[in-house]
Amino acid sequence: MRRNVAWSEAALAAAACWAVSVLGYTASAALAEPQLSVALFIGAGLMQWFWARHRSWPAGVAADLVGAAVLFALVDSLRPELGRYVADALAPGAAATVSVAVPTLVGRVRERRHAVAR
Numbered sequence: 001m002r003r004n005v006a007w008s009e010a011a012l013a014a015a016a017c018w019a020v021s022v023l024g025y026t027a028s029a030a031l032a033e034p035q036l037s038v039a040l041f042i043g044a045g046l047m048q049w050f051w052a053r054h055r056s057w058p059a060g061v062a063a064d065l066v067g068a069a070v071l072f073a074l075v076d077s078l079r080p081e082l083g084r085y086v087a088d089a090l091a092p093g094a095a096a097t098v099s100v101a102v103p104t105l106v107g108r109v110r111e112r113r114h115a116v117a118r
Contacts, residue, residue: 004107067099
């Protein structure tokens with residue numbers, strides 16, 4: 001099944017990722033276990049959602065690359081200023097939001113190209 005990601009579906013997926021990020025890092029801070037392990041759950045959940053419902057290789061690869069770049073760039077830039085726990089909670093949420101937006105945008109660009117070609 002290869003269909004575009006709707007903006008409403010993308011917003012719902014991003015909200016779910018933010019909820020997992022904040023709850024996971026709240027628990028991580030309570031247990032004094034600083035790490036990015038929740039980012040793996042968010043990434044695995046996004047991958048499952050995307051491949052089960054949309055299956056577009058170019059959009060999936062672009063989302064993975066952009067999401068990883070945003071995650072590591074934000075972690076490196078936010079940790080010195082906000083601390084480990086806050087930065088580790090914000091970076092995966094922001095990366096997931098960008099990762100969800102990328103396939104939505106790729107689908108729109110593909111639609112426009114096909115419309116112009118016709």
